[in-house]
Amino acid sequence: MFQGIYNGTSKHQPDLQNVLERGWAAGLQKIIVTCGTINDCDPAFDIINGNDRLYTTIGCHPTRCKEFESDPEVYFQSLCNKIEENREKVVAIGECGLDYDRLQYCEKDVQKKYFEKQLDLAEKYNLPLFLHCRNAHSDFIDILERNLTKIPKRGVVHTFDGSLEYAKRLIELGFYIGINGCSLKTEDNLSVVAQIPDDKIMVETDCPWCEIRPSHAGFKFVKTKFPLVKKKEKWDKDMLIAGRCEPAMILQVLEVLAGIKSKPIEELADEYYKNTVRMFFQNVE
Numbered sequence: 001m002f003q004g005i006y007n008g009t010s011k012h013q014p015d016l017q018n019v020l021e022r023g024w025a026a027g028l029q030k031i032i033v034t035c036g037t038i039n040d041c042d043p044a045f046d047i048i049n050g051n052d053r054l055y056t057t058i059g060c061h062p063t064r065c066k067e068f069e070s071d072p073e074v075y076f077q078s079l080c081n082k083i084e085e086n087r088e089k090v091v092a093i094g095e096c097g098l099d100y101d102r103l104q105y106c107e108k109d110v111q112k113k114y115f116e117k118q119l120d121l122a123e124k125y126n127l128p129l130f131l132h133c134r135n136a137h138s139d140f141i142d143i144l145e146r147n148l149t150k151i152p153k154r155g156v157v158h159t160f161d162g163s164l165e166y167a168k169r170l171i172e173l174g175f176y177i178g179i180n181g182c183s184l185k186t187e188d189n190l191s192v193v194a195q196i197p198d199d200k201i202m203v204e205t206d207c208p209w210c211e212i213r214p215s216h217a218g219f220k221f222v223k224t225k226f227p228l229v230k231k232k233e234k235w236d237k238d239m240l241i242a243g244r245c246e247p248a249m250i251l252q253v254l255e256v257l258a259g260i261k262s263k264p265i266e267e268l269a270d271e272y273y274k275n276t277v278r279m280f281f282q283n284v285e
Contacts, residue, residue: 001208001244004235012235016047022240023247029053029273031247032280034130034206036061036095038075041082048089055280057130058083059094059121063105065114076117083125091280092155093121094130098143101134112139119147122155128279129155131175137166144173156202156279159183159210164192171200176275178202181245182210184218184256194260198271202279203253211245212252221259222252 002016023031033044033056041058048054058079060067068075083090096118098111122129129151133140144151157170158178167177177196180203183189193201205211212219226248227239240246254272258265 011232018237019246026248034095037064038078055091057092057094058090059096061095062099062111063102065106065110068114092128092130095132097132098136098140099134100136116143119150123150128153131157176202178204180204180206180210181212185216187217190260202276203272205245205250207245218256221256223255224251
């Protein structure tokens with residue numbers, strides 16, 4: 001999408017540089033680019049290399065885990081090679097986990113097998129995890145619990161939209177909870193997030209997905225409105241595109257959290273930033 005391509009069709013010129021500039025102007029200090037398959041790695045490194053504010057994850061998304069099947073050891077070694085070749089730029093293993101909402105892409109047993117296999121990467125390289133879980137909480141926690149010794153730095157369960165009990169269990173195991181627009185859709189979501197301790201929260205966008213929409217319960221707390229074009233064909237380099245999230249919009253996530261927690265936005269920004277640096281950037285700074 002940041003190359004101007006939507007569903008295989010070009011709608012506007014590439015504008016990733018404009019997107020990044022808006023992020024820096026909004027106050028971001030670093031951005032983590034997420035890889036979801038070995039095929040994402042080289043394009044990700046093309047983006048981040050040469051920019052000391054950009055980093056990446058390396059891993060295989062649960063819906064893509066069938067990619068392991070043709071030769072699991074070769075695929076695993078390919079992930080290792082990408083980490084070793086770019087060690088200073090890789091800050092987490094992932095996006096990995098379980099997704100039972102989209103089993104049409106990869107069945108449960110394959111997901112579980114290669115989620116667990118990727119935990120070996122966290123152990124081998126002493127890296128935290130960037131985790132994905134959809135409608136698979138029991139199996140997800142079971143795999144994490146029996147592999148805790150392989151996960152020295154734990155990690156974050158991103159795009160969290162589960163119950164408070166589930167959040168508490170993950171926190172007990174040492175994980176952080178990642179909050180973005182998709183975590184703030186319903187009043188139940190807001191009630192859960194309001195009770196998660198601030199020292200266990202990270203904020204994210206998951207862009208180009210997970211923007212906070214007017215139909216979301218959290219939208220009433222959004223104060224910052226960005227210049228917006230409704231049709232991508234009407235692209236303007238100084239405007240955001242409706243339906244496409246980007247890094248600068250992390251401010252809106254923070255505004256919702258400040259609203260539901262009744263706390264100063266500056267206080268939360270400082271704490272969530274420190275949480276993120278502590279997890280992903282201790283060896284960088």
